[in-house]
Structures are given as C-alpha cells and as structure tokens.
Amino acid sequence: MSDAGQDIFQLEAREHLQQIERSLLELERDPSQRDELDALFRSMHTIKGSGGMMGYQHLADFSHHFESVLDKARKGTVKFTESLASVLLLASDHINHLLDDPQPSADIRQHSDKLLAELNRLVGDSSHSHACDDSDTEHPTARLWHIGIKPSESSFRDGFDCVPVLRELASLGHLSVTRTLTAPEHGFDAESCYLQFVCVLSAETTEAAIRDAFIFVADDWQIDISAAAPESASEVAAPSAGQSELPQSSSTRKTKKVEDQLIRVPSTKLDYLMSLVGELVIVKARLEQLASQSHDEHLTEVSEELTRLSLELRDNAFDIRMLPIGSIFGRFQRLVRDLSKSLGKQVEFITEGEETELDKVVLDKLSDPLIHLIRNSLDHGLETPQQRLSAGKPEAGTIKLKASHLNGQILLEVSDDGAGINTQRVLEKARANGLLSEGNELTNEQIYGLIFEPGFSTAATVSDVSGRGVGMDVVKRSIESLQGRLSVHSESGQGTTIRILLPMTLAIIEGLMVKVSDSQFVIPLVAVEECIETSSTQDSGQDGARLVEYRERLTPCLRLRDTFAIAGARPKYEQTIVIKTDDKPFGITVDEVVGQYQTVIKNLGPLYQMTPGVMGATITGDGGVAMILDVNQLAEDARPMQFEA
Amino acid sequence: MKHWVAPLQLTIFDVRRVQTELEEHQLLVADCAVDLSTIEELDTSGAQLLLYWIQTAARLQKRWKLIGHNTLVDSTFELLGGYPANMEHATHV
Numbered sequence: 233m234s235d236a237g238q239d240i241f242q243l244e245a246r247e248h249l250q251q252i253e254r255s256l257l258e259l260e261r262d263p264s265q266r267d268e269l270d271a272l273f274r275s276m277h278t279i280k281g282s283g284g285m286m287g288y289q290h291l292a293d294f295s296h297h298f299e300s301v302l303d304k305a306r307k308g309t310v311k312f313t314e315s316l317a318s319v320l321l322l323a324s325d326h327i328n329h330l331l332d333d334p335q336p337s338a339d340i341r342q343h344s345d346k347l348l349a350e351l352n353r354l355v356g357d358s359s360h361s362h363a364c365d366d367s368d369t370e371h372p373t374a375r376l377w378h379i380g381i382k383p384s385e386s387s388f389r390d391g392f393d394c395v396p397v398l399r400e401l402a403s404l405g406h407l408s409v410t411r412t413l414t415a416p417e418h419g420f421d422a423e424s425c426y427l428q429f430v431c432v433l434s435a436e437t438t439e440a441a442i443r444d445a446f447i448f449v450a451d452d453w454q455i456d457i458s459a460a461a462p463e464s465a466s467e468v469a470a471p472s473a474g475q476s477e478l479p480q481s482s483s484t485r486k487t488k489k490v491e492d493q494l495i496r497v498p499s500t501k502l503d504y505l506m507s508l509v510g511e512l513v514i515v516k517a518r519l520e521q522l523a524s525q526s527h528d529e530h531l532t533e534v535s536e537e538l539t540r541l542s543l544e545l546r547d548n549a550f551d552i553r554m555l556p557i558g559s560i561f562g563r564f565q566r567l568v569r570d571l572s573k574s575l576g577k578q579v580e581f582i583t584e585g586e587e588t589e590l591d592k593v594v595l596d597k598l599s600d601p602l603i604h605l606i607r608n609s610l611d612h613g614l615e616t617p618q619q620r621l622s623a624g625k626p627e628a629g630t631i632k633l634k635a636s637h638l639n640g641q642i643l644l645e646v647s648d649d650g651a652g653i654n655t656q657r658v659l660e661k662a663r664a665n666g667l668l669s670e671g672n673e674l675t676n677e678q679i680y681g682l683i684f685e686p687g688f689s690t691a692a693t694v695s696d697v698s699g700r701g702v703g704m705d706v707v708k709r710s711i712e713s714l715q716g717r718l719s720v721h722s723e724s725g726q727g728t729t730i731r732i733l734l735p736m737t738l739a740i741i742e743g744l745m746v747k748v749s750d751s752q753f754v755i756p757l758v759a760v761e762e763c764i765e766t767s768s769t770q771d772s773g774q775d776g777a778r779l780v781e782y783r784e785r786l787t788p789c790l791r792l793r794d795t796f797a798i799a800g801a802r803p804k805y806e807q808t809i810v811i812k813t814d815d816k817p818f819g820i821t822v823d824e825v826v827g828q829y830q831t832v833i834k835n836l837g838p839l840y841q842m843t844p845g846v847m848g849a850t851i852t853g854d855g856g857v858a859m860i861l862d863v864n865q866l867a868e869d870a871r872p873m874q875f876e877a
Numbered sequence: 878m879k880h881w882v883a884p885l886q887l888t889i890f891d892v893r894r895v896q897t898e899l900e901e902h903q904l905l906v907a908d909c910a911v912d913l914s915t916i917e918e919l920d921t922s923g924a925q926l927l928l929y930w931i932q933t934a935a936r937l938q939k940r941w942k943l944i945g946h947n948t949l950v951d952s953t954f955e956l957l958g959g960y961p962a963n964m965e966h967a968t969h970v
Contacts, residue, residue: 393921409957423893
C-alpha cells in the first residue's frame with residue numbers, strides 16, 4: 233500500500249476517532265441517544281474496514297471487538313454505562329496509537345489484549361445484569377417485509393454501492409428484488425445512480441435489523457420499510473416500470489443533502505497561495521503608485537480594476553484559511569472529563585460560539601494555551617464538591633469556554649464559577665518569591681497580572697494537573713505571540729474569567745504606518761490607544777527610554793530613532809503613539825504618522841529573526857521595506873530601564 | 878456482428894470511460910455482442926451502465942446482446958433484480 237494511501241487513511245481515521253470521542257462523551261451523559269450510538273458504530277465500522285484494507289490488521293481486529301460491543305449496545309443487549317464509556321474512550325485512544333504503525337510492537341499488542349479483556353469483562357457483566365426491558369425489545373417474527381429503496385443520485389460518487397446493501401438484506405432471509413431504471417434518454421451520466429428497488433423480504437427478523445443494512449446510507453437514501461399483513465403476502469405486486477417516486481413514510485429519515493462539495497488540500501498549498509496573494513497585493517500597490525504618477529487614464533483604469541480583483545482574491549484566499557474554533561473545542565470535553573475525575577470534582581463544561589472562525593495558523597497555536605487555562609480553572613478555580621456545598625453553591629461547578637466577535641477581533645473567554653482569585657494569597661506568594669517588595673500598593677488588576685509572572689504558583693500542593701508555576705506565563709507569551717491580549721477578572725467566591733482578544737488572522741495586519749527619517753515602521757493597530765504630539769526637546773535616557781506626559785500622568789516612552797540608531801535630525805514636534813500592553817500605557821515616539829495601513833506580513837530571514845522589537849516586515853507600495861514592530865517586546869525590554877531611571 | 882469484450886473492471890472508476898467506448902459502438906453498429914465473461918469486478922454503477930446500454934438498444938431498435946456471463950456477473954445481477962428482460966441470454970460467444 234502506498235504511503236500516500238496510508239497517510240489519507242490515518243488522517244480520516246483520526247477524524248473518525250474525534251467523532252467517536254464526541255459520541256462517547258455524549259452517550260456517557262445520556263445513553264438513550266440512538267443517533268449518537270449509530271454515528272459511533274458507523275465511524276468504528278469505517279475504521280475497521282479501511283484499516284484492514286490498508287494493511288493495519290491488528291487495528292482492524294481490535295476495532296472489530298470495539299464494533300461488536302457497540303453492536304450489542306445498539307441491540308440493547310448491553311447497557312451503555314459510565315464504566316463502559318471509560319473503557320471505550322481508552323480503546324479509542326489506543327486505536328489512535330495503533331494508527332502510527334501497521335505492525336505494532338509486542339508491548340502495544342499486550343495493551344490491546346488488556347483493554348479487550350476489560351471490555352469483555354464489562355460487556356459480560358452488563359449483558360447479564362442489565363438485560364433490557366422486554367417492552368423496549370422488538371421480537372423477531374416471521375413475516376413479509378416490503379422495502380422500497382431509492383438511492384441518492386450521488387450514491388456511486390459518494391462511495392455507496394447498492395450490491396452490499398442488498399446482499400446484507402438477502403442474508404436476513406429470502407429476498408426478491410424488482411428494479412427500475414429511470415435514466416434520461418439524453419445526458420445519461422454513468423456515475424449517477426438512476427436505479428430504484430422494491431424488495432420483498434421473507435424473514436424472521438425485526439425492522440431494526442433491516443434498518444441496520446442501511447446504516448451507512450440512511451441519511452442519503454430514501455428507505456421505506458413496512459411489514460405486510462400475513463394474509464396479503466400473496467398480493468405482493470411488482471412496481472410498474474414507470475414508477476419513479478417511492479412513497480414517503482414517516483419513518484423514512486429525511487435526506488440530509490450536503491450541498492457543498494469538499495476537497496482536502498494540504499495546508500502548505502494554502503500557505504503558498506497566501507504568499508502569492510501577498511506578492512500580488514504588493515505589486516498592485518506599486519502599480520497604483522505608478523498609475524497615479526503617470527496620469528495615464530488607461531493605466532489608472534487597469535490599476536483600479538486590478539486593485540478590485542486582487543483585494544477580492546485576497547479576501548477569498550484568507551477566507552479559505554478560516555476554520556471554526558469548534559474544531560478545537562471538541563478535544564477539551566475529553567480533557568475536562570478526565571481531569572475532573574482525577575481531581576474528584578464535578579464539572580459541567582459549556583462551550584459557546586463554536587462556529588466563530590479563526591485563521592488556521594492562530595487556531596493551531598491556541599490549543600495549548602486554552603488547555604492550560606482550562607486545567608487551571610479546574611485545579612485552582614473550582615472548589616471540591618464539599619467546599620461548594622458548604623459555600624451554598626451547587627455540587628457541580630461550571631467551566632465555560634466562549635468565543636465571539638468583538639470589534640473585528642475574536643474574544644475568547646474561559647470562565648468558572650469557583651472561588652475566585654485570592655488576592656491576599658497572590659500578594660503573599662509574590663512577596664515570598666521576590667516578585668514584589670513590601671509596601672507596594674497594587675490594584676486588583678495588577679495583582680491578577682502577577683499570576684502570569686514566570687515561576688509564580690499559589691497551589692499548596694503541586695499536582696499532575698497544574699501548580700508548577702510554569703503554565704500561566706507560557707499562556708501569556710503564547711497569546712502575545714499571536715498578537716493577542718489577555719486580561720483577568722475575578723470576584724471572590726463568584727469565579728474567574730480570563731478574556732483573550734485575538735486578531736482573526738496573522739497573515740494580514742491592520743497597522744499604523746509611521747516614519748523615522750526615511751525608515752518606515754508598522755505598529756499593530758490593535759495595540760494603539762492614541763497618538764499625541766510631543767516636543768522633541770526632551771532627550772531620551774538610556775536606549776531611547778524617557779517619560780512623556782499622557783493624561784496627566786508620566787508615561788514611559790521609547791524614541792524609535794534612538795532604539796534603532798537611525799541617523800538624522802529630530803523634527804521640532806514628534807508624534808508619540810500610546811500603546812497599551814499589560815493594561816499599562818507605553819509610548820513609542822516617531823517623526824511622523826503616515827496613516828492606517830493594511831498589509832501582508834512577511835517573515836524575516838534567519839539573519840534578522842532574532843532582532844529585538846521586530847516581529848516581521850512588509851513591502852510598501854513604493855517597493856520599500858517597513859518593519860512591523862513587536863510592541864509588547866519593546867515595552868517589556870524598555871520598562872526595567874525606565875524604572876531604574 | 879460486432880464483438881466487444883468488457884473490461885476486467887467495470888466499477889465507478891471505469892464507467893465514464895466505458896460509456897464513451899460503448900457509445901462509439903452504438904453509433905456505428907446495428908448488431909453487437911458484449912462479452913461479460915472477462916469481468917472480474919462489477920459494482921452497481923457498472924451493472925447500471927450495461928442495463929442502460931440494453932435499454933437504449935431497445936429504444937433505437939438495434940440488435941445488441943450481453944453474452945458470456947460469469948458467476949460474479951450473474952450473482953450481481955441476481956441481487957440487482959435480474960438481467961433485463963429484453964436481453965439475449967447466451968452462454969457462448
């Protein structure tokens with residue numbers, strides 16, 4: 233089997249495993265959800281079948297056992313319990329490992345046996361102790377069944393063949409099939425399905441067993457099953473050749489049409505497309521400039537048309553990279569379930585705004601910080617059930633993960649209804665760790681900021697979950713590397729909310745173009761608070777650091793000319809851009825503010841990647857280069873010197 | 878009589894190409910026999926194409942027939958409701 237074939241199988245199998253995990257968590261919450269059980273069975277059946285075909289025999293065998301248990305659950309001979317869900321979740325994790333190698337090691341095979349033994353033990357117990365209520369079980373009866381089948385026109389293209397379905401029906405008893413072909417005289421498409429069938433099945437079986445034959449196609453095919461009265465068996469008639477529509481039955485599942493055809497494209501190809509679009513936008517800007525200088529009407533017309541098209545292309549290309557944030561929310565359900573069990577806490581995990589879209593690059597880097605935040609909420613935020621009860625709260629705590637749009641940016645909120653941040657304890661710890669000297673008066677916001685300092689931890693005991701003090705500072709850095717801002721709000725006894733404000737994409741940036749002599753810089757607009765005019769007579773201190781008056785307060789400030797050692801004379805009046813980092817104002821002084829500028833971010837070459845205070849570059853309309861400033865880093869590097877001064 | 882041997886595989890991956898080949902025959906000949914004995918893989922889309930071909934022949938009043946059945950083809954058509962009524966059953970070329 234080719235590597236490409238195996239890669240596709242692994243990719244698809246992992247998607248199915250995500251579906252399996254979601255379904256298992258749903259069923260653990262409410263075992264009566266038949267749709268979830270069917271979806272779970274279908275995914276496992278697909279993994280098993282494809283695995284065997286791709287040479288993953290051990291995986292296929294292991295999945296077969298998993299599938300058998302699910303089949304028993306569907307038939308009601310096994311009750312779906314919490315313990316069964318736990319073992320099936322572990323089995324699903326194990327299948328994920330089995331995907332790494334078609335020929336697993338002896339250790340992994342041993343683990344397979346261990347899991348299967350546990351699965352068999354549970355199924356054996358529950359199949360006896362949890363026999364289903366007779367009233368819910370349909371008894372097989374010998375009778376004639378009429379089955380109308382109308383496959384969807386796209387069945388063949390979707391990979392669904394009628395033969396295996398009919399063969400499965402035939403395995404239930406004696407099957408008689410009448411076929412109708414309603415193909416058009418002209419424009420026959422060999423890949424479309426024009427066939428319909430009316431079957432008469434004589435079998436001692438149940439409607440549920442017949443429906444099982446359609447498990448993979450139930451969403452797309454019209455299926456009508458009805459039991460014929462015994463005396464009318466002889467009256468079974470074949471449909472007329474012209475019959476084209478099957479009668480609708482209330483039990484027929486509504487066809488769920490997927491209107492959009494999806495294709496799978498490697499993300500590297502999208503990155504390349506984005507890079508090309510970026511180049512095009514730069515060329516467009518140059519052409520615009522040339523057209524305006526030339527005063528040639530025709531050239532201006534072409535330039536305007538190119539501008540319109542390239543901007544449309546850019547927006548479309550960016551749109552392709554946008555993914556719903558719900559694609560990473562799913563994995564947190566499992567995280568919360570496992571952690572709450574290990575910590576002995578009861579948690580209801582709520583997610584909102586799953587459809588909110590973010591650039592794939594941002595999304596990929598967001599998962600780890602969110603895991604840290606959720607872990608911290610669970611470990612430090614939520615109280616134990618006993619503590620909650622004695623505080624007059626419900627036994628089960630709540631953690632909420634919400635995504636929404638705010639002023640063209642994405643707002644993520646991780647909130648809990650736990651004890652809130654104990655400011656006194658944070659202060660004591662900060663002083664003990666030397667982060668704060670005695671007598672300093674801090675606002676609540678400043679105190680909350682301390683928990684993001686490296687090495688800070690207030691946990692009385694270090695647990696496996698969190699509390700080593702290595703999480704929150706990493707979270708802050710990760711969010712800032714995504715051009716995001718993070719803030720904390722907490723109320724004692726009520727809970728804590730951590731808000732993260734992120735740009736929708738890292739590929740383009742809304743910036744403020746500024747100039748120092750002939751050098752151009754872009755400051756991310758998201759960080760800009762205000763622009764003020766300042767006198768240039770005040771000299772800078774060490775490395776361009778100084779203080780300027782802003783809203784009747786002295787604000788630390790950097791003169792960019794001095795920071796980057798740019799030659800030339802200062803203008804009489806300079807412009808100071810007030811930015812906000814860590815909720816503290818900070819100024820960057822430049823010669824001139826050119827204006828708002830939307831641009832494509834270019835990564836710096838290896839030689840310049842470590843340049844402090846610069847996060848990337850962009851090509852301007854005249855072909856020049858403008859550096860994009862990393863304002864957080866500039867502020868961080870400058871502040872200690874200013875405080876010393 | 879024109880004799881056309883069916884390909885080894887007649888599945889969703891082949892039907893469009895085979896349709897083109899069959900249509901070329903349809904335009905040129907009045908008598909044609911399609912030999913199915915060589916088929917090693919047949920799915921519903923392949924069977925549907927053969928059914929359509931026979932249906933079209935009847936409409937155009939041409940004398941075409943499916944010949945040289947094999948077990949796989951027989952069992953597939955059996956599940957799909959049998960061979961078309963207007964086809965000529967022949968076991969030998």
